[in-house]
Amino acid sequence: MLILAVMVSVTVFSQAKITVKGSDTMVILAQRWAELYMKNNPASTIQVTGGGSGVGITALINGTTDICNASRPMKQTEIEKLKARYNTLGVEIPCAKDGVTIFLNENNKVSELTLKQISDIYTGKIKNWIELGGTDAEIRLYGRENSSGTYTYLHDEVVKDDYASTVQSLPGTAAVVNAVKKDVNGIGYGGAAYAVGVKYAKVKKDANSTAYVPSPETIAKSQYPITRYLYMYLRNRPTGETKKYIDWILGAEGQRLVTEVGYFPVK
Amino acid sequence: MKKLLAIAIFSVISIYGFSQTQKLDSLMDVIERHEGKLNALDDRVLVNEADLAKLNKIKVSGYIQAQWEHYGADLEKTNGYNNTFYIRRARVKFTYEPADGVKFVLQPDFSTGNLALKDAYAVVNIPKLKNVTFWMGQMNRPNYDVEYSSSSRELLERARVTTTIYPGEREIGAKLEYNGIKIPVLFQVMMMNGNFTGTQAKDVDSRKDVMARFVYSVKLPSAGVGIDFGANHYFGSNLAKTNKYVKNSDGTLDSLNNVWRYLDKHWTGGEIRIYADILGGMSIKGEYVAGINSIASTVASSATMAQKKASPNLYNNFAGYYITLVKNVGAKNQAVIRYDYYDPNTKLSGDAANNAINYKTWAFAWQHYLNDNIRITAQYTMPKNESNASNPSDLKDNLFTIRVQAKF
Numbered sequence: 001m002l003i004l005a006v007m008v009s010v011t012v013f014s015q016a017k018i019t020v021k022g023s024d025t026m027v028i029l030a031q032r033w034a035e036l037y038m039k040n041n042p043a044s045t046i047q048v049t050g051g052g053s054g055v056g057i058t059a060l061i062n063g064t065t066d067i068c069n070a071s072r073p074m075k076q077t078e079i080e081k082l083k084a085r086y087n088t089l090g091v092e093i094p095c096a097k098d099g100v101t102i103f104l105n106e107n108n109k110v111s112e113l114t115l116k117q118i119s120d121i122y123t124g125k126i127k128n129w130i131e132l133g134g135t136d137a138e139i140r141l142y143g144r145e146n147s148s149g150t151y152t153y154l155h156d157e158v159v160k161d162d163y164a165s166t167v168q169s170l171p172g173t174a175a176v177v178n179a180v181k182k183d184v185n186g187i188g189y190g191g192a193a194y195a196v197g198v199k200y201a202k203v204k205k206d207a208n209s210t211a212y213v214p215s216p217e218t219i220a221k222s223q224y225p226i227t228r229y230l231y232m233y234l235r236n237r238p239t240g241e242t243k244k245y246i247d248w249i250l251g252a253e254g255q256r257l258v259t260e261v262g263y264f265p266v267k
Numbered sequence: 268m269k270k271l272l273a274i275a276i277f278s279v280i281s282i283y284g285f286s287q288t289q290k291l292d293s294l295m296d297v298i299e300r301h302e303g304k305l306n307a308l309d310d311r312v313l314v315n316e317a318d319l320a321k322l323n324k325i326k327v328s329g330y331i332q333a334q335w336e337h338y339g340a341d342l343e344k345t346n347g348y349n350n351t352f353y354i355r356r357a358r359v360k361f362t363y364e365p366a367d368g369v370k371f372v373l374q375p376d377f378s379t380g381n382l383a384l385k386d387a388y389a390v391v392n393i394p395k396l397k398n399v400t401f402w403m404g405q406m407n408r409p410n411y412d413v414e415y416s417s418s419s420r421e422l423l424e425r426a427r428v429t430t431t432i433y434p435g436e437r438e439i440g441a442k443l444e445y446n447g448i449k450i451p452v453l454f455q456v457m458m459m460n461g462n463f464t465g466t467q468a469k470d471v472d473s474r475k476d477v478m479a480r481f482v483y484s485v486k487l488p489s490a491g492v493g494i495d496f497g498a499n500h501y502f503g504s505n506l507a508k509t510n511k512y513v514k515n516s517d518g519t520l521d522s523l524n525n526v527w528r529y530l531d532k533h534w535t536g537g538e539i540r541i542y543a544d545i546l547g548g549m550s551i552k553g554e555y556v557a558g559i560n561s562i563a564s565t566v567a568s569s570a571t572m573a574q575k576k577a578s579p580n581l582y583n584n585f586a587g588y589y590i591t592l593v594k595n596v597g598a599k600n601q602a603v604i605r606y607d608y609y610d611p612n613t614k615l616s617g618d619a620a621n622n623a624i625n626y627k628t629w630a631f632a633w634q635h636y637l638n639d640n641i642r643i644t645a646q647y648t649m650p651k652n653e654s655n656a657s658n659p660s661d662l663k664d665n666l667f668t669i670r671v672q673a674k675f
Contacts, residue, residue: 062639063598076446084419087548087593087601089486089493162367235598236544237491 017045022056022069024172025191029261053149068233071149091234097264099214100226102201103180103188110134112202112211124164141167142179142188193262219264329359330418334670339663354378368392402442409455409480426607428587435465451484461503476503491544499536504529510564512579516614534558548595557586584613603632624653642672
């Protein structure tokens with residue numbers, strides 16, 4: 001009974017303030033969720049920070065965050081660490097959908113890419129825009145740091161090989177967008193919500209397929225080839241205020257914000 | 268007058284224009300100077316980034332386990348003291364990842380009076396086979412209790428059966444591992460020298476031992492439950508170099524035709540772990556293993572027949588298991604109970620077993636995580652040995668330990 005009382009009190013105490021850490025792709029969305037939720041629930045405090053999906057997952061394992069935002073699924077090695085420390089497999093909550101967007105400068109003549117071409121660009125096999133029907137200019141590669149879920153997702157699902165050493169790693173999708181905006185020969189990738197001042201490349205599975213830009217329709221129908229879920233991860237099944245917050249995120253108001261920010265609702 | 272005024276205005280404009288041009292020139296100079304500085308800084312940042320990228324490929328981690336132990340009366344008689352401070356482990360692990368899918372690991376142990384190489388291996392992702400890795404060097408044998416790092420383990424030491432059949436945990440050999448992502452399967456097969464206890468640089472015989480392990484994971488997310496279950500098999504041998512006599516598990520004495528014959532050792536194990544998200548997480552972990560373990564006689568070749576018969580090679584049918592319950596209490600505490608059993612010779616019991624007696628051990632532990640780096644554990648271990656003529660009563664060998672682990 002005493003142990004039970006301690007466990008319950010510890011659980012209740014840990015719900016007083018919710019910390020959210022992780023994906024930079026999701027940080028704006030997470031901040032908007034937190035702001036609106038705190039406005040409607042003044043007694044709640046939700047603290048949101050970015051750092052990348054890898055950083056968020058490490059924080060979840062270390063116990064320094066209540067919720068981890070991740071733009072990729074947890075790896076088996078990370079689940080094993082969670083099992084070793086907390087004896088749970090963690091709780092995965094898909095909370096939005098995103099199309100990993102390939103950013104091109106607005107003056108770039110190229111507007112369509114196949115998955116193979118994206119892979120060849122980021123592994124350094126295609127080095128010049130002329131090989132893709134563009135101008136005779138060297139392709140400049142912008143990408144994310146290896147703690148980023150988008151970095152890992154694109155690597156695992158599209159690139160499937162080592163990134164070229166010439167990829168300039170930037171801290172956050174906003175920085176990638178900014179770099180491509182200023183560089184006519186640049187290419188970058190990131191979440192759709194950040195794409196202001198650059199153009200989206202249409203992406204197709206192969207040369208014979210139809211190319212799509214990420215949009216609510218193409219994401220919902222899984223036509224856009226680089227569609228992924230955005231996740232929230234917890235150590236244990238949510239209770240108390242955390243459950244209330246997550247239910248709100250998955251509800252109408254939370255999902256409306258998903259659309260407003262530029263991502264796509266899960267329902 | 269008009270002429271004079273025009274000259275004056277022209278002069279003023281010229282001087283003003285000249286000064287503006289001068290200002291513009293100097294501004295251009297400043298911009299160029301700063302541009303040069305920025306370019307130089309850019310170059311330096313690129314060099315630093317390249318250096319940092321190299322350093323990022325090297326990871327250093329490790330842990331120190333300092334503890335205080337208090338022994339039961341019989342251990343006090345053996346040791347000559349009933350308590351001691353002790354550095355159980357002091358390890359630094361260096362991992363170098365020169366490229367995606369390639370890893371080198373080196374882990375020495377610096378605990379007092381016991382400098383030892385624990386791990387030294389290379390891991391390579393097999394090209395085109397995404398989830399298959401090839402390992403070579405000195406590494407853990409493929410077994411759950413062995414591979415579960417002592418820095419993460421909930422109890423201070425492994426179960427008695429594990430430490431007996433896998434002495435030192437490590438072996439020198441090569442391993443193939445498949446770790447499925449879409450299909451939650453782990454498959455490991457390792458070929459090894461088979462006689463490693465921590466000191467032999469090379470094998471002591473020509474035959475290699477083989478161990479294979481298979482684990483399947485099931486997730487039931489709606490129930491908050493995960494189950495890992497699997498099996499493993501070990502097949503190896505020991506070389507009888509000096510003595511042809513073999514004592515079987517039932518106590519009968521046999522003879523090999525000659526020396527330089529191999530004594531089989533083989534066993535099969537089963538494992539299960541259930542993780543449940545109940546009020547903060549809990550798990551039940553168990554493993555059962557049974558088979559035949561052989562021990563080669565160390566009697567001298569020149570010994571008499573009687574001496575050789577008195578110290579024969581041994582075939583022992585053995586069995587052992589453990590079951591551990593771990594309950595998280597809040598985010599910072601864990602309560603742990605384990606029961607483990609080990610019988611080195613299942614064919615004999617009572618007086619006939621002589622010193623091959625079985626052990627039943629209870630262990631109770633409470634762990635507190637001060638923070639991510641520091642864990643404090645209090646554990647009470649109660650081994651109960653089988654009694655017989657050689658071991659008339661249960662030894663008073665209970666052990667209380669307080670350990671502080673610092674991990675980085």
